[in-house]
Amino acid sequence: MLDLHKTLNSLKDQAEWVGLRRVKETTTYRTFRDEKPDRNSISSDDGLMIEVLCNGHFGYAGTSDLTSSGVQRAFKKALLMAKTASPFAAASFTTEHRPPQQGRFESPALQSLDTLSVREVSDILCEATKAMNLSHKMISRSATAMIIDTEFTSVSSSGADIFQKFSIVNTDLSGTAMESGETQTRSENGGLARCFQIGAEVFNRNEILDRSRKIAEEALELLTAENCPDETMDLLLAPDQMNLQVHESVGHPLEYDRILGDERNFAGWSFVEPKDFGQLRYGSPLMTITFDPTIPESVASYAFDDSGCKATKEFLIKDGILLRGLGGLESQSRLNLPGVANFRSSSWNRAPIDRMANINLEPGSSRLEDMIASVDRGVFMMSNKSWSIDDYRNKFQFGCEYAKLIENGKITKTLKNPNYRGTTIKFWNNLKAVSQNRETFGTPYCGKGEPSQVIRVGHTTPYCLFQNIEVFGA
Amino acid sequence: MNFIETMKHTFHTVADHILNQLTDGEDATLNLYAEESLFVRFNNNKVRQNTDVEQRSLSLVLQKAGKTATVVFNLTGDSQEDRHRADEWLSLARKEVEELPLDPFQVPIQNNGTSDFTVKGSLLSPEDVIQAITEPAQGADLAGLYTAGPIISATRNSKGQSHWFATENFFMDYSLYNGQKAVKGVYAGTEWNQDDFAVNLAQSKNQLALMDRPKKVIAPGSYRAYLAPAAVAEMAMMFSWGALSYNNYKQGGSALQKLADGDTTLSPHLSLRENFSLGLTHRFNSLGELSAEQIDLIKNGQLVTFLINSRSAKEYGIAGNGAESSEGPRSLEIMPGTLRKENILRELGTGLYLSNLHYLNWSDRLNARITGMTRYACFWVENGEIVAPIADLRFDESLYDCLGANLLAVTDFQEVEPQVSTYESRVLGGSRLPGFLIKDFKFTL
Numbered sequence: 056m057l058d059l060h061k062t063l064n065s066l067k068d069q070a071e072w073v074g075l076r077r078v079k080e081t082t083t084y085r086t087f088r089d090e091k092p093d094r095n096s097i098s099s100d101d102g103l104m105i106e107v108l109c110n111g112h113f114g115y116a117g118t119s120d121l122t123s124s125g126v127q128r129a130f131k132k133a134l135l136m137a138k139t140a141s142p143f144a145a146a147s148f149t150t151e152h153r154p155p156q157q158g159r160f161e162s163p164a165l166q167s168l169d170t171l172s173v174r175e176v177s178d179i180l181c182e183a184t185k186a187m188n189l190s191h192k193m194i195s196r197s198a199t200a201m202i203i204d205t206e207f208t209s210v211s212s213s214g215a216d217i218f219q220k221f222s223i224v225n226t227d228l229s230g231t232a233m234e235s236g237e238t239q240t241r242s243e244n245g246g247l248a249r250c251f252q253i254g255a256e257v258f259n260r261n262e263i264l265d266r267s268r269k270i271a272e273e274a275l276e277l278l279t280a281e282n283c284p285d286e287t288m289d290l291l292l293a294p295d296q297m298n299l300q301v302h303e304s305v306g307h308p309l310e311y312d313r314i315l316g317d318e319r320n321f322a323g324w325s326f327v328e329p330k331d332f333g334q335l336r337y338g339s340p341l342m343t344i345t346f347d348p349t350i351p352e353s354v355a356s357y358a359f360d361d362s363g364c365k366a367t368k369e370f371l372i373k374d375g376i377l378l379r380g381l382g383g384l385e386s387q388s389r390l391n392l393p394g395v396a397n398f399r400s401s402s403w404n405r406a407p408i409d410r411m412a413n414i415n416l417e418p419g420s421s422r423l424e425d426m427i428a429s430v431d432r433g434v435f436m437m438s439n440k441s442w443s444i445d446d447y448r449n450k451f452q453f454g455c456e457y458a459k460l461i462e463n464g465k466i467t468k469t470l471k472n473p474n475y476r477g478t479t480i481k482f483w484n485n486l487k488a489v490s491q492n493r494e495t496f497g498t499p500y501c502g503k504g505e506p507s508q509v510i511r512v513g514h515t516t517p518y519c520l521f522q523n524i525e526v527f528g529a
Numbered sequence: 530m531n532f533i534e535t536m537k538h539t540f541h542t543v544a545d546h547i548l549n550q551l552t553d554g555e556d557a558t559l560n561l562y563a564e565e566s567l568f569v570r571f572n573n574n575k576v577r578q579n580t581d582v583e584q585r586s587l588s589l590v591l592q593k594a595g596k597t598a599t600v601v602f603n604l605t606g607d608s609q610e611d612r613h614r615a616d617e618w619l620s621l622a623r624k625e626v627e628e629l630p631l632d633p634f635q636v637p638i639q640n641n642g643t644s645d646f647t648v649k650g651s652l653l654s655p656e657d658v659i660q661a662i663t664e665p666a667q668g669a670d671l672a673g674l675y676t677a678g679p680i681i682s683a684t685r686n687s688k689g690q691s692h693w694f695a696t697e698n699f700f701m702d703y704s705l706y707n708g709q710k711a712v713k714g715v716y717a718g719t720e721w722n723q724d725d726f727a728v729n730l731a732q733s734k735n736q737l738a739l740m741d742r743p744k745k746v747i748a749p750g751s752y753r754a755y756l757a758p759a760a761v762a763e764m765a766m767m768f769s770w771g772a773l774s775y776n777n778y779k780q781g782g783s784a785l786q787k788l789a790d791g792d793t794t795l796s797p798h799l800s801l802r803e804n805f806s807l808g809l810t811h812r813f814n815s816l817g818e819l820s821a822e823q824i825d826l827i828k829n830g831q832l833v834t835f836l837i838n839s840r841s842a843k844e845y846g847i848a849g850n851g852a853e854s855s856e857g858p859r860s861l862e863i864m865p866g867t868l869r870k871e872n873i874l875r876e877l878g879t880g881l882y883l884s885n886l887h888y889l890n891w892s893d894r895l896n897a898r899i900t901g902m903t904r905y906a907c908f909w910v911e912n913g914e915i916v917a918p919i920a921d922l923r924f925d926e927s928l929y930d931c932l933g934a935n936l937l938a939v940t941d942f943q944e945v946e947p948q949v950s951t952y953e954s955r956v957l958g959g960s961r962l963p964g965f966l967i968k969d970f971k972f973t974l
């Protein structure tokens with residue numbers, strides 16, 4: 056059994072600074088399709104990342120070999136990484152970039168996931184696919200649960216000692232209907248958007264079965280729905296689409312490592328420049344965006360990032376004005392700008408980089424029914440199914456699963472294949488109403504970095520109404 | 530012993546240990562993935578981060594009485610410790626099998642033969658990598674990732690099957706910048722040659738020099754367009770996103786549904802095949818089945834076959850073709866045509882020369898419509914002459930149009946696009962692709 060403190064003691068005098076980060080993650084994946092098991096797996100990943108500071112450069116070595124010889128070998132490699140790269144380093148760092156924080160964090164969960172047996176989870180998922188069987192036109196009915204238990208433990212030679220334990224459940228229900236060459240799929244809020252820090256209470260049988268039936272009803276309804284019109288009009292977005300809108304057109308462009316060019320060869324650069332902070336009108340005065348690691352159920356709530364920086368709520372955009380970006384201590388010193396605690400890695404086998412965490416749109420003052428009533432002609436879109444944006448995060452095109460036409464302040468009919476496109480700054484400046492109530496979603500699969508990593512992010516957002524948006528159908 | 534030799538010993542020791550413990554009625558397949566990787570990330574021709582990673586994971590698929598359980602766990606490389614871990618995970622798999630329902634589409638474990646293949650590479654030593662890359666790139670604003678080291682994929686099962694594939698390879702995936710103008714380069718292989726890298730870099734620098742003119746803003750509309758092989762590679766990735774999966778087709782998720790149903794066709798200029806003779810990856814899948822060396826997927830615009838995993842084959846009562854469970858191409862080749870390199874600009878005439886595309890997604894899957902962006906070295910061409918680099922454009926276009934009646938020509942040359950994905954682990958595979966000349970390619974923003 057690897058003892059991190061003993062291991063640290065044996066290594067700490069051999070370098071300027073040493074950090075050890077162990078990540079143990081167990082993922083249980085269960086999928087049923089058409090009342091039959093489709094995928095059942097339990098995956099465990101357990102490894103150690105060793106960080107060494109040498110001549111102003113951090114070198115990294117990760118290993119799944121947790122024997123003493125494996126750890127020694129990884130330490131020598133980390134030292135080699137730091138020494139060979141320090142003369143060529145893009146920036147110089149010190150121990151101040153790894154604060155000696157101490158503390159613990161644990162996901163809120165009313166009921167431990169251990170209280171659910173394999174059979175109980177399987178039965179609920181199987182029943183969910185059965186509940187979607189409303190018609191022979193339902194050609195595919197699936198229910199998925201991804202249950203994740205993660206422990207991050209980190210210690211450093213300067214005194215950091217942090218333990219964070221996350222209990223995460225992602226669920227998805229999906230139904231596909233087909234008739235006369237038309238195929239329509241409805242899922243629960245778009246892919247795996249239901250991604251929470253939560254316990255076994257998430258498997259509420261009656262609620263899941265009700266939601267399953269609704270998904271099937273809406274998939275069938277879409278078969279005979281009209282296509283979304285091609286028109287420039289008002290666009291009302293539900294929180295399960297705002298989840299994606301905030302993620303792609305606000306979260307990513309504000310990442311400092313993109314602004315610094317680290318990410319240019321992969322996901323891209325950013326239209327945001329360092330001089331824009333404190334100046335740029337990003338959106339209308341109704342737009343206030345926060346980095347908020349304090350929302351209990353949101354999937355990227357935590358107490359410390361991987362550098363040991365304490366995570367606190369910060370305003371990124373306030374009343375439409377850009378104030379602060381998403382960068383950890385390393386990027387903050389490279390840019391000489393304030394940032395947030397977001398220097399995060401996906402696991403023990405990757406170095407941390409600037410990531411989103413919970414990036415949220417603060418609530419407004421409107422009621423949803425008043426927002427609908429204010430629209431003469433517009434489309435109300437729900438649940439993301441397609442996303443694409445350029446490498447500077449300007450020109451985007453997003454598609455949804457389901458929409459309603461709004462005419463003269465009333466919802467009149469269901470629309471299929473709804474899409475919209477725009478450019479980031481113009482789009483957000485067209486924001487004209489924000490609801491009082493918010494909902495939390497997220498994604499387990501935000502991809503970025505070289506070598507690449509996927510990380511979990513959360514977004515708590517209201518309903519939002521935008522004007523003069525180009526919408527279109529199939 | 531080096532990493533590959535150590536892992537071979539460990540894998541067989543652990544596999545023997547597990548397989549020897551199986552009782553009557555139990556069968557098992559073991560799949561190993563392991564890598565020892567050096568990653569060096571560059572920005573502005575300096576090192577942003579460098580990381581060494583050793584990782585080894587073993588998946589154990591246990592079958593008993595018509596039920597299937599899968600567990601995945603890390604190995605350390607220490608045989609004694611790994612045997613101990615194997616005992617714990619076999620025990621968990623047995624518990625799972627007891628509790629799970631019957632798996633009606635279970636593929637019975639059988640002996641799919643044996644193979645043993647190791648490619649010894651010639652890689653830079655970790656001490657030499659940074660200088661080898663930054664020195665020839667001196668004066669350039671280079672960003673990118675160098676990755677190198679051994680990768681292992683192996684499988685064994687309780688019926689005697691045993692496949693082993695190991696290779697030592699590298700890639701340098703990079704971009705060069707002149708302000709916001711950029712070009713893309715990749716240098717990959719199993720034997721690093723400093724002169725070849727210098728030539729690759731020099732070609733990219735020459736291409737960047739071509740960008741040294743003011744960007745031209747092109748209005749949305751339909752244009753004649755040439756997609757270079759790297760741009761075709763982005764488009765070809767959409768064939769991996771469910772389009773060629775038989776299971777997806779049956780579940781209503783294939784973008785080629787209308788092609789399969791005979792409702793439409795693609796261009797007779799278009800032929801796709803899975804071609805393992807490219808040597809980019811191994812032929813065995815995680816069931817240990819060997820795919821045919823070549824499988825025609827689309828020939829002259831007609832669908833020949835989907836990729837069919839044995840699980841799908843069992844579910845739908847048809848024959849499988851050795852596909853992996855994802856039913857995406859692992860070694861895709863798009864066949865060449867007749868358009869010669871020296872004639873590309875002349876045949877393009879007036880339109881867009883697109884070196885790369887970015888961030889593609891289905892915008893209307895049923896109609897095989899995709900949206901995405903132009904990226905890197907893309908030019909406006911008039912009367913066969915390059916006029917200026919363009920400000921990036923968004924396109925929204927159906928494959929049934931651009932690879933249907935609007936596909937004018939396919940180049941007579943192909944380029945190998947190596948797999949450079951590093952999500953969670955390095956990936957084997959790649960593709961060999963030509964360029965496409967297309968009319969009326971639709972740009973929307």
